[in-house]
Amino acid sequence: MVTKLRLTSLAETGTVVGRLSGVGTAGSIAGTVLTGFVLVSRLPVSGILIGLGLLLVAGSALVQWRARGWSGAPALTLAVVAGGLATTVAPGACDLETRYHCAQIVTDPGRPGGRTLLLDGVCHSYVDLDDPTHLEFTYVRALAAVVDATRPEGEPLAAYHLGGGGLTFPRYLAATRPGTRSVVSEIDSGVVRIDRERLGLGSVPGVEVRTEDGRLGLRRLDTGSRDLVVGDAFGGFSVPWHLTTAEAMSDVRRVLDEDGLYAANIIDHGALAFARAEAATLARTFAHTALAGPVGGTRPEGGNMLLLASDRPFDPRALQEALDARGTGWRITTGKALTSWIAGARPLTDDHAPVDQLLEPYSPSDGR
Template identity: 60%
Template sequence: MTPTPDDPAGLGHRAAVALVFGSSAAVLVVEIVALRLLAPYLGLTLETSTLVIGIALAAIALGSWGGGRIADLTGPRRLIGPALGISGAVVALTPAVLRTTAEAAPGALLPAAMLTIMVPGTLLSAVTPMATKLRLDSLERTGTVVGQLSGVGTLGAIVGTVVTGFVLISRVPVTAILLGLGATLVLAALPMMWAARSRGGTAALALAVGAGGLAAAVAPGGCDVETTYHCANVETAPNGSTTLVLDNLRHSAVDLDDPRYLEFEYIRAIASVTDTAFPEGEAVDAYHLGAGGLTIPRYLAAERPGTRSVVSEIDGGVVRIDEQRLGLGHVPGVDVRVEDGRLGLRRLADDSRDLVVGDAFGGVSVPWHLTTREALADVRRVLRPDGVYVANLIDYGEQRFARAEVATMRAVFDNVMIAGQAGDVGLDSPFGSDGGNLVAIASDRPLDPAAIRAAMDRRDTGWTVRDPAGTAAWVGDAQVLTDDYAPVDQLLQPYTNTAG
């Protein structure tokens, strides 16, 4: 990159294209991977996505404006190396910074996220106007140079998005992606900084990348497995059961030797509904939205021999964990399909299921398209006339999402009831709290709330169930969710520990 009569600035065409392409791609990689890092703590919601996209766009705007301004005021060539290098150091430190902040000081997570996205995003976005200024050797070529490099930058952003979303996330842990990107940016910066005699700066950047790797190795909040949608961990309890943890939420507890082992209260409540809704020991045709640790499908297979269960799980990584880590690869009568639940529902025949179990809603994010009146109409379509839909809901505070979802069920089914701790379903009780797990029960046939309550008592849940009239009172004037209007992310209130 030495000056020549054809290139007085000393930046060749290929070098400029590579710098603009790579820096633009890196901005989008950081944006997408930041969503993955924040999802376990903020949820993979519309609000989280909007926040990250907004920060990234602000960084691009600031970098483009600032880079162009600086390029007009000073020689930009000596600034490109530091911009790449500092970006690489920040990117490499991002996994450790965000995870440590989320665990140690949750209130500071958003400012930390803004800094770790804004700093590299701004510096990398400044590369394009600086490289463009270096390539402008005559006014006659201004349009050509600006247009070419602008197009190259857009192409780089597209490639960064596609490669990250379709290739990297499914094959490489998030930490490795960011460490690799950080190291690549620093390596790209070293020759330019070395040529500018910035020896101390090059050493500091290399050390920062190494520190990022070491910090990521010891930072809290890591994953045993990073799936397409979750940060997954598998924990073994003293009693020998195995717990599947997805995004810091305990989803399933499994005893490989005892499929009737039901640890979580909401799972015991769902089992209580199935115990009372169908004759004892009778096989049923069931469909499950969400796999988790296959707790209910295994329970039904053991308790009701001959039961056939179809399970739709969108995350193939969860299915692999079930097979490889939990030893659940061959459960008799259980057909696990890696597919979106809404699409899985469409593939089922009318009047083909006795039972549909919805357990796809997490504590910090909800697949909204499974909550709507249209989705529930599909559930009703696949159920036989005396079939039952039972769903696990998680909500806190005013429980606006849970109430809206039950209101939507009431718009589709003839009989709907809500079960949970008495305080959570609008009754005074020593068990009262401000939210958590609830189980909604919907059917076109009447179900016996007293029988369900008795079954839950036998399973020691401490829960109660409200009859359809009491459920209607609990729902109040909550809105019905539709495909056209389902602001689930805004209705859902995540858990907030206000103790102390």
């Protein structure tokens, strides 16, 4: 339509179309860069959309004025007023719109202190404000079991957490292992604010939360300074690709002491292509690896699972007993069984980490 409006002669077709194409391309590049690198990191999405709407209204008013004067002013005014009213009365599902998420806090009717943190409608954390030792999600109980099986009971730890969410596990470590020092890298400052204002973070001793990307946070840690590194960062159901690669795992290994443990929570389904690739990555970086997760038949089943890595050998029996004691229903896979399961998977690197392509979403047709 714009081409037709601008075209006054067929002889100018190439010039007009080329000019409009160039302007459109320049606008797309500027919009992508401005939104992706500036606006999203500083404004909530609703603010960006409302701002865009206001710019469009202002642009249409300018065009109206230059083309026809103010004859269309009543209609334009009505549209602006209607849009403004809609933004104030339309229902919103967010308790807080952070830089990256629509966040909600849901109270558990069965536990007075129970709170579930939802980010974009997905359950990310469950926190009991009255009892930090209560672990609702199976994967968190499995993580606690793994730590209990690999470290003496009650021993304080120096821990680092890639991803914060509701900080369920740092709270648990503070309560069960007094003196534990946890550093948490959480990229979303809005989530950190929820932790402080709605989930009681201020009363948790020994937990330092840094608003930063986990990969950058890793680089700031001293060599051999951590007993435990926990990977629990997600964008939706996907682990951010740059936290899955061999280069990132080399940094994890660097910050761990000689007996240190890396435990990563991941989600995958179907053929588990991502899980196998990440296991292959850990096997290339660490001397010993293990997988904890639900098992169907003779192979791991889809859903949450923990990948474990260390330069110290694992005790499969102790790990399995700890998982059973927590009622997880999970099984430990190590040694030749794990090697056979990984076979053929390509390790992830900074140059090749197609995490989103490897992931297979859950589908009821899977039969689970």
